[in-house]
Amino acid sequence: MANLRAGLIGLGMMGRHHGRVLAGLEGVDLVAVADASGQDPHGVAKGRPLVATIEELLANKLDYCMVAVPTIYHEEVGLALAEAGVHAMIEKPLAQDTPSAERIASAFEAKGLVGAVGHIERYNPALQQARARLEAGELGDVYQIVTRRQGPFPARIADVGVVKDLATHDIDLTSWVRQQPFTSVAARTAFRSGREFEDMVSITGQLADGTITSHLVNWLSPFKERVTVITGAKGAFIADTLTADLTFHANGEIKTVWGDIANFRGVSEGDVVRYAIAKREPLLVEHENFRDAVLGKDADIVTLSQGLATVRVAEAVIESAASGRMIEL
Structure with a gap:
């Protein structure tokens, strides 16, 4: 079975850690990364395509994406991923307010996609x-x-x-x-x-x-x-x-x-x-569970409905x- 193709958007303090874990995660290939600045301050890309927008990231035929952008952009990025049929784990909190969180959760449910929130604790x-x-x-x-x-x-x-x-x-x-x-x-x-x-x-x-x-x-x-x-x-x-x-x-x-x-x-x-x-490492365990959820295996993820609550x-x-x-x- 081919490895899952993963993307990462947001290359700040948390994004660098997600990139490190994804780069070594069994059964997953980190194929491209994105940041609105177009920069990679922590060296996450390591030769992979580095783009500035979610649209450019989606061009890499992703199976799922890790979202580590600032909270105010979670809805914009999350809805774009749902529309494209891409599973996603979104850093906590799910969104900056309840209406935005509801729209994200509804979009993923409507598409039958796996969505999770990065409550690492x-x-x-x-x-x-x-x-x-x-x-x-x-x-x-x-x-x-x-x-x-x-x-x-x-x-x-x-x-x-x-x-x-x-x-x-x-x-x-x-x-x-x-x-x-x-x-x-x-x-x-x-x-x-x-x-x-x-x-x-x-x-x-x-x-x-x-x-x-x-x-x-x-x-x-x-x-x-x-x-x-x-x-x-x-x-x-x-x-x-x-x-x-x-x-x-x-x-x-x-x-x-x-x-x-x-x-x-x-x-x-x-x-x-x-x-x-x-x-x-909690972050590794979190990513392993999300990977397994995408593969349809038993997994313990923080669901979007739980993130909304x-x-x-x-x-x-x-x-x-x-x-x-x-x-x-």
């Missing part, structure tokens, strides 16, 4: 393990999911704020790891860096099964943090997606009788286990912050 080994262990009942009933995603300002982002650029990771992974949609959100945002978009957000929410959620996201911290804490009846999972570590803190079973220790560690202690897990929640977060109200979804 789903493929982090720590979160993959957490979800599998939740499904196996190792944590019992889940009570709360808390995420912290903090770090310095990224100069590469200019077209959206921290909610749509970063918090969409947490919205998607929280709903996915629990397999439940959001039913309400309430949020507060801050604008501290002089840009038109928010650079800090605090979100509280609830999933359909009653799980409560909390998400702290910003571009203002001098340190980088990517942590998900899942608390349940039997203890808590802590997933650090920077190190891909998953740690389990069991509920206390051993009574602490030494008063000085009990003062700061609690009246009882449980086991703490950091799991040894295989750590493959994440955009809707993100917009509800922004609406809540602007109105001071909780928003029902």
Whole structure:
């Protein structure tokens, strides 16, 4: 069977990583790349055709395309790919607003095409393990999911704020790891860096099964943090997606009788286990799954309908912050 012919549009910071993975992906040939500037600042092309438009890229007879252009161009590029009958994975968020995301999802569905959204955190080994262990009942009933995603300002982002650029990771992974949609959100945002978009957000929410959620996201911290804490009846999972570590803190079973220790560690202690897990690059796993989906094999992709749901929640977060109200979804 001939390899799939893949294209890449958008050669910025994320595009270079997608190009690296696609260039070595088994069963796939990266046949051409595109960027509106006509330039290849990170050397992604490596002798392949370099063009400036989606129309020129489509002339290379693509089976599928990776879209890594700025969010405001996702609809334009996505609709062109759908019209041409080309499968696509689009970097997160799916689009800059709900109507655009709806049009992209509808276009791919109408053509019977495979579409996916690049929510890479789903493929982090720590979160993959957490979800599998939740499904196996190792944590019992889940009570709360808390995420912290903090770090310095990224100069590469200019077209959206921290909610749509970063918090969409947490919205998607929280709903996915629990397999439940959001039913309400309430949020507060801050604008501290002089840009038109928010650079800090605090979100509280609830999933359909009653799980409560909390998400702290910003571009203002001098340190980088990517942590998900899942608390349940039997203890808590802590997933650090920077190190891909998953740690389990069991509920206390051993009574602490030494008063000085009990003062700061609690009246009882449980086991703490950091799991040894295989750590493959999330971006490679993401691309392998999309390739398999295009081939009609079993695959775990972030569907366009799921990407659309994440955009809707993100917009509800922004609406809540602007109105001071909780928003029902």
